[in-house]
Amino acid sequence: MKKKKTIIMGSGFSSLSASCYLAQAGFDVTILEKNDTIGGRARQFKKDGFVFDIGPTFYWMPDVFESFFNDFKTSTTDFYALQKLNPAYKVYFNKDESIAIEDNLEKIKSTFENIEPNSGKALQKFIKKSEDNYNIAIKDLVYNPGESVFEIVNWETITKSGAFLKTIKNQVAGYVKNKSLQKILEFPVLFLGAKPSNTPSFYNFMNYADFELGTWHPMGGMYEVVKGIEKLALSLGVKFETNRSVTSINLEGKQVKSVSTAQQEYACDVLLSGADYHHTETLLPDAFKQYSELYWDKKTFAPSALLFFVAFDKPIEKVTHHTLFFDTDFEAHAETIYDTKTWPEKPLFYASFPSKTDAVAAPEGKEAGIFLMPIAPDLEDTPEIRAKYFDKLMTRLEDTIGSEVRSHILFKESYCVNDFKDDYNSYKGNAYGLANTLMQTHILRPKLKSKKVDNLYFCGxxxxxxxxxxPSLISGKIVSELISKYSKS
Structure with a gap:
């Protein structure tokens, strides 16, 4: 029987995941990537012996990664080495107050208890609820394709309906009163791209991922995960072609027959796009677009980001592998992202110093620093604005750690809204996709299967x-199951 030819646009984690599942299911899979390396947002920047992950730097939910590789009778250990971080991360609230989150719940409870009496016991109860929600979400709900509301309306979710009506912020305030501890419990929801005050408390399952499952680092950087999945995909017969930007999707009736790039045309029986959803639909005739420009414009997007990749000629003191600078008002910063959509005056930011853990990240005696400031999508992005905020971040870093660092910078590179648009065709230059608000959860998100083109699918x-x-690895799995289901019907 002839294998169905499947073209996948983009090579981010969801595309890589889907390619493996589809190849395993007997499809002939080719990935077309517009950039010169695979990985989508999870690429690397290398210079003068320094290695920076351009995209994701946090390795959370290790069980999901393990489950992915187990589906192919392999393990993460077959492809890369993991190290659990201790501390997982450190949070600065001002230059005199910081909290380090250690590598197990008992230690974290002690930290809480030292700051607020009885908060350790309260944290235990909170994490138990978080674990219950994690088991419902990760072992059941997220593996549904979002085709029917009844995928999420069941006895377990009905009995937890309050968890969809109360917000993370309200729930956290019911467990701890100390503002710094509240910020730490609210922090993981930032990975979902929404404000704690606008995210259903059901999503507290991220706290279980944080405190119980821990924070890990793939030695060599997050790109080692990309390389691991690429190696698996190649062993399953997946083909990769880089520098192949799809310029048109060619239809016959309601079927995709091929896609075109500057180099050639690729015939296909199935087209899966792991590229930006909005961008993909711009390659279709208007009659075959599912979502209007107004639809996209009204959606609540997760933030974009201003990033700096900085090489230092000496180790930076008083910081850990992951360090968060929450020394300004989070609500005021969040307001600039989701409400006023302006550049923040006093931004929060995150810094990663992978060379604290991984010798690959920087030459001996030197330090690699990645600085990320979340911002609203589609902001004006100029060299002058980037320089202004780099100065702000370095000033805050120096004030917080109490030592001068600017004279120790060997080089720096920046990455912002315009780069997200240019490199990934990202809608409004967003970095993280759609925010997980109540009105953008599950069935209310854009569909995996096109409603207007029979053999067109999306993931990511x-x-x-x-x-x-x-979630991207999971998206690749569920869309591949959907493709197999409809390809047989």
């Missing part, structure tokens, strides 16, 4: 289950 952070690397 703009569809189900949502933003983040683990």
């Amino acid at each position: 952070q703009l569809t189900v289950p949502g933003p983040g690397v683990p």
Whole structure:
């Protein structure tokens, strides 16, 4: 029997995942990637012996990665080495107050208890609820394709309906009163791309991922995960072609017959896009687009980001592998992202120093620093604005750690809204997809299967289950099951 020819646009985590499942199911799979390396947002920047992950830097939910590789009778250990971080991360609230989150719940409870009496016991109860929600979400709900509301309306979710009506912010305030501890419990929801005050408390399952499953680092960087999945995909027969930007989707009736690039035309029986959903639909005639420009414009997008990749000629003190600078008002910063859509005056930011853990990241005696500031999508992006905020971030870093770092910078590179648009055709230059608000959950997200083109499918952070690397791996799995289901019918 002839294998169905499947073209996948883009090579991010969801596309890589789908390619493996489809190849395993007997499809002839070719991935077309517009950039010169695969991985989508999860690429690397290398210079003068320094290695920076351009995209994701947090390795959370290790069970999802393990489950993916187990589906192919392999393990993460066959492809890369993991190290659990201790501390998982450190949070600065000002230069005199910081909290380090250690590598197991008992230690974290002690940290909480030292700051607020009885908060350790409260945290235990909170994490138990978080674990219950994690088991419902990760072991059941997120593996549904979002075709019917009854995928999420069942006895377990009905009995937890309050978890969809109360917000993370309200729930957290019911467990701990200390503002710094509240911020730590609200922090993981930022990975879902929404405000704690606008995210259903059901999503507290991210706290279980944080405190119980831990924060890990793939030695060599997150790109080692990309390389691992690529190796698996190649062993299954997947073909990769880079520098292949799809310029048109060619239809016959309601069927995709081929896609065109500058180099050639690729015939296909199935087209799966792991590229930006909005961009993909711009390659279709108007009559075959599912979602209007107004639809996309009204959606609540997760933030974009201003990133800096900085090489230092010496180790940076008083920071850990992952360090969060929450020394300004989070609500005020969040307001600039989701409400006023302006550049923030006093931004929060995150810094990763992978060379604290991984010798590959920087030459001996030197430090690699990745700085990320979340911002609203589609902001004006100029060299002058980038320089202004780099100065702000370095000033805050120096004030917080109490030492001068600017004279120790060997080089720096920046990445922002315009780069997200240019490199990934990202709608409004967003970095993380659609926010996981109540009105953008599950069936209310853009569909995996086109309603207007019979053999066109989508995966990735703009569809189900949502933003983040683990959800992207899951998105690749569920769309491949959907393709297999409809290809047989």
